[in-house]
Amino acid sequence: MFTAIFIETSGAAVRPVLSLFPNWNPIPKGESVTLTCNVTPTAQENLQFSWYRDGHRIPGNQQSLLVQLGNVTDSGDYQCQAGGSNRSELVRLDFKSGWPILQAPPVVHEGDFLSLRCYSRPGYDRKNTVFYKNNKIIGSPVSESELHIGRVDVTASGRYRCEQEVYYPVSNNYQHFGDEQLVSVSELFSYPQVKVSPNPVTKGNHMTITCDTKLSPHRETTELQFVFYRNGHNVQGFSLSNQYGVPSAQLEDSGNYTCEVQTPTGRVRKRSYVLYIQIQELFATPQIKVSSDQVTGGDHMTITCDTKLSPHRETTELQFVFYRNGHNVQGFSLSNQYGVPSAQLEDSGNYTCEVQTTTGSVRKRSDIITIQIQELFTAPEIKVRPDQVTEGDHVTITCDTKLSPHRETTELQFVFYRNGHNVQGFSLSNQYGVPSAQLEDSGKYTCEVQTPTDIVRKRSNMTLIGIQGEQK
Structure with missing residues (x-):
């Protein structure tokens, strides 16, 4: 008998599948065949069944339909419907006169056992x-006019013919007869395609x-198993997924991905x-960049994680x-920049940065820069002229520093102190002069x-300047 296959659809509605008994086509004219509208066991009870031939409603409201003493006019494409389900797939049924009749199952799939019958x-x-x-x-070998081909694939499709000799008592001899039909073995399932999302x-x-x-469509509830490979390795x-x-x-x-x-x-x-x-990379490996090739003390330094x-x-x-130097100077944030408003010597070092997604699923670190x-300018030194200062001498005290070669036009301001007290406020002059030094000008000088x-x-280091008294 034709194997029943159940097709589920959304909700309670089911798509039924037709089966025939006996499971042959064509059927000799005058013989009977039973069509059954199979539904899933979970389908609701007391379903109302409908039957169709060539798309037109025919009498019958039960799960089985008996076509009794079939005639050529009963031939056609049969469908059934269970409740509000979609109609089943078409199943061809032909009633044929003459003999022999080559019979085959109306639906054959790869993997099925195929038998043919030469009916007389x-x-x-x-x-x-x-x-x-x-x-x-x-x-x-042929047994009882049946040919058991066995398990088949789509290559078993073709035009089949059977021939036999039938004895006629009236003529007292055997006569040669034959019949043929096209048998199509359908794919159980299509060749798979690998798709990625x-x-x-x-x-x-x-x-x-x-x-x-x-x-x-006739085997939509067949269980399949799937396996996946990358570069030939499982x-x-x-599994069923x-x-x-x-x-x-x-x-x-x-x-290279394949599946079976x-x-x-x-x-x-x-x-x-x-x-x-x-x-594809979500983002490139970051590069750490600094706003200027030469960063001078006091500059606004911007480091970018690019x-x-x-x-x-x-x-x-x-x-x-x-x-x-391996220590965090700015924690995770949405900014790809780290700024130092006034760079100092202690801001020198080996810098790296990291980039990650908000979940941390992808994280990459830059190389070291x-x-x-x-230095914008060197630490100043106090210098005095003359080296030996005598009371009444003109003394010049210089606050000596040197600007970076990259910043030689920078304007600087200077201030001088004696014993911690301001003796000349900030000005553009790097010198403090005493026209006629007195003993009280002695002291500890800084600038x-x-x-x-x-x-x-x-600030400079402290320099002690001693004014010597005038010799008499």
């Missing part, structure tokens, strides 16, 4: 039954690879073509962190140098 009227002796496929004799796949994405196939063994998921795709997940589909027994098995999947997002993920939010802060904005300010 009962009561007539027959012999020498021979079957042909595409005009070539089939060598398989999203496409393209960016590093860190949840990647889903689907082994996409389609079951025959990454997910046979047609998907292979990678929660956070990495560059090493790139490769089989029935649980492995009798029908098909492999997809290769799909090459290249995992990276580039994939064109397909340009709206992805990234977080940045900065390190100096060494930043050396240059300071600063930029006009006081961003950089340095």
Whole structure:
């Protein structure tokens, strides 16, 4: 009997499948056949059944329809409907006169066992039954006018013919008869295709690879098993899932992917073509950059963590962190810049940065860049002229410093102190003069140098200046 296959649809509605008993087509004229409208066991009870031939409603409201003493006019494409379900797939039924009649199952799929029958009227002796496929004799043995071909694939499709000799008592001899029909073996399921989502796949994405196939409409509830390969190596063994998921795709997940589909027994098995999947970087490895090749003390220094997002993920939010000599100087934030308003010598060091997604699923660190802060000017020194100061001498005290070669036009201001007390306020002059030194001008002298904005300010060491009394 034709195997019943149940097709589920949304909700309570089911798509039924037709089966025939006996499971042959064509049927000899005058014989009967029973059609059954099979539904899933979970379908609601007390369903109202409807029957159709060639798209037109015919009498009958039960689950089975008996076509009794069939005639040629009963031939056609039959369908049934259970309740509010969709109609079943078409099943062809032909009533035929004459003999022999070559009979085959109305629906044959790869993996099925196929038998053919060379039917003659009962009561007539027959012999020498021979079957042909595409005009070539089939060598398989014939029993009771039936040819058991066995398990078949789509290559079994073709034009089949049977011939036999039938004895006629009236003429007291055997006469030669034959019949033929086209037998089509359908795919149980289509060759699978590997598909990937999203496409393209960016590093860190949840990647889903689907082994996409389609079951025959007559076998939509057949259980299938799926297996996945990357570069020929199994990454997910046979299971009922047609998907292979990678929660956070990495560059090493790139490769040539294939999948296979089989029935649980492995009798029908098909492999997809290769799909090459290249995992794209979500963002490039960052580069750390500094706003100026030469950073001088007091400069506003900006360090940038430079990276580039994939064109397909340009709206992805990234977080940045900065390190100096391995110590965190700016924690994770949305800013790719770390600013130092007034760089000092102690800001020199080995800088790196890291970039990550907000979830931390993708994280990359830059190479090291060494930043050396240059002095804007050297620490000042107190110098005095003359070296030996005698009471009444003109004394010149100089606050001596040297500007960086890159900043020689910077304006500096100078201030002088004796014994901690200001003796000459900030001015552009780096000298403090005493026209006629007196003993009370002796003391501990220091000076300071600063930029006009006081961003950089340095004080000299202390110098002791002693005024000697005039000799008489």
